[in-house]
Amino acid sequence: MTLQDVIERLDLKVLTQPANFSKVTPTGGYTSDLLSCVMAGAKKGAVWITLQAHLNIVAVAALLEMSAIIITENAQPEAATLNKANEEGVVLLATELPSFEVIGRLWEMGLR
Amino acid sequence: MKSYIAELHSHTVLSPCAEVEMIPPLIVRAAIERGIDLLAVTDHNASANVVAVQKAAQGTDLRVLPGMELQTREEVHLLCLFDTLEQLEAWQSLVNEHLPSLENDSKYFGEQFVVDETGEFIRRETQLLLTSTDFSLEEAIAAVHALEGLAIPAHIDRKANGLLEILGFVPEGAQVEALELSRHVTAEVAPLRYPQIHGYPLVRDGDAHRLNEFLGVNEFLLESPTLAEVKLALRRENGREHRFRSG
Numbered sequence: 001m002t003l004q005d006v007i008e009r010l011d012l013k014v015l016t017q018p019a020n021f022s023k024v025t026p027t028g029g030y031t032s033d034l035l036s037c038v039m040a041g042a043k044k045g046a047v048w049i050t051l052q053a054h055l056n057i058v059a060v061a062a063l064l065e066m067s068a069i070i071i072t073e074n075a076q077p078e079a080a081t082l083n084k085a086n087e088e089g090v091v092l093l094a095t096e097l098p099s100f101e102v103i104g105r106l107w108e109m110g111l112r
Numbered sequence: 113m114k115s116y117i118a119e120l121h122s123h124t125v126l127s128p129c130a131e132v133e134m135i136p137p138l139i140v141r142a143a144i145e146r147g148i149d150l151l152a153v154t155d156h157n158a159s160a161n162v163v164a165v166q167k168a169a170q171g172t173d174l175r176v177l178p179g180m181e182l183q184t185r186e187e188v189h190l191l192c193l194f195d196t197l198e199q200l201e202a203w204q205s206l207v208n209e210h211l212p213s214l215e216n217d218s219k220y221f222g223e224q225f226v227v228d229e230t231g232e233f234i235r236r237e238t239q240l241l242l243t244s245t246d247f248s249l250e251e252a253i254a255a256v257h258a259l260e261g262l263a264i265p266a267h268i269d270r271k272a273n274g275l276l277e278i279l280g281f282v283p284e285g286a287q288v289e290a291l292e293l294s295r296h297v298t299a300e301v302a303p304l305r306y307p308q309i310h311g312y313p314l315v316r317d318g319d320a321h322r323l324n325e326f327l328g329v330n331e332f333l334l335e336s337p338t339l340a341e342v343k344l345a346l347r348r349e350n351g352r353e354h355r356f357r358s359g
Contacts, residue, residue: 034187036244040212054272056242063220 001025001109003067003091006047010105012070012093015077016085024091026067029111031103035060042066047106049099053077055084062088072099113351116337118150118330119143121181121191121266121292121317124161128222128242130321135231136161136168138323144174146328150337152179152193154266156241157211159204160226163197167229175337181266182207183242184249189266189273191292192256195339199259206255210245249275250285257287262339267294267319268309269302281308290315290346295327299356313346316356331357 004022007014014021027045032038033052042048044065050057053075061069068091071077077085077092085092095102123130124139143151151174153162159180166176178200179193194200215238216224224237247255253263265275265282268291275282275291282288290313293302299314318327333353334341345352 034244036183036185036187036212039214039243052272056272059220059242063217 001111003047006068006106006109006111007093009109010070010095010097010102012095015071015082015092015094016090019091021091024067026111029103029106031099039063047111049102049106051075051099053081055081057081058084058088058090061085061090067091068093070095070102072097072102113333113335116149116332116334117147117328117357118152118315118332118342119146119148119317119320119326119328120150120152120177120179120193120264120315120330121154122151122320122326123155123181124153124165125223125225125227126155126158126161126237126241127181127321128156128216128218128224130155130222131323132223132225133323134321135227136165136229137231139165139320140168140172140174140176142320142323143326143328144172146326148326148328149173150175150177150332150342152177152191154179154181154191154193156181157183157207157243157245158224158237158239158241159200160237162200164227164229166197177339180204180207182247182252183244183273184247184252185244186249186278187244187273188249188275188278190249190252190256191262191264191266192252193262193264193339194259199261203256203259203261207245208239210247211239212243212246214240214243216240216242249279249283253286253288262289262343264288264290264292264315266292268292269297269306270294276306276308282312289313289343292317294319295325313354315346315354329356329358331355
């Protein structure tokens, strides 16, 4: 499953610069809204599901070389967050769905 | 009774998110230019540059209070303020025991410099500072109080690490001396926007990460510039007062 599949199946909005997402294969998923948990628990290449949309999420995702951050419940990142994400090559995706539903759907798609 | 302008939250180059210009002599100059009499130095989970700022302020009227901006397990930021370096040292040792042993990656979080009073490089702090201690908010407040310090949740209105965004309200067990507002909201507007803060003393600071970010809007009427006096002023007791001047 590629990131492109995830974007299409969940109808996610791509907030950062467009890229060839069919070349990106997420290695798994992780969810928490506490950055310190994510830093300790998430794996390289994972998709991170969170409703945090502030600037610090970009540093964490860049550090862990994540495939993407899926920002849920329509949380809106500020311009600074988007700029930093584009600078760092971090993919930000958005949805109105709550985290629970996003995770359920990803699990059903086979992401483990 | 004398009037003091206080800024209770500011960073130095030890904080990875602060600009390189945040060195002791420039901090002291910028604070004085802003009319500040009482400045708390509050780096993230760290305090190694406090003495340098105090030394840089020697010979001026600026009084530098030892402090720290602690990050709790809930990722709430809490200002921890002290009168003496002994208290601060005891506090820092305790905090060190509650930090995860992770190294800072300056590429992602920024550099953490310990400097002297002229701003000269002494060493890099290798411990990751931009992370949570394993203190809960209530535990942290109790520990600060055990050392006779002041505990003030920082920038409670901010999305990242603000008390109201993370917990939504001030927990009943949190015996804080005041709540801090960020530069983005005034003391007039805040209680209307956040009715849950009604009744708490408020302070407002620039949370300076750059030299032009000092606010200097807290005015205290005190007998002397000590935290015991500030505490009285926050409660408006014994003739001590606090109010806001226009920034």
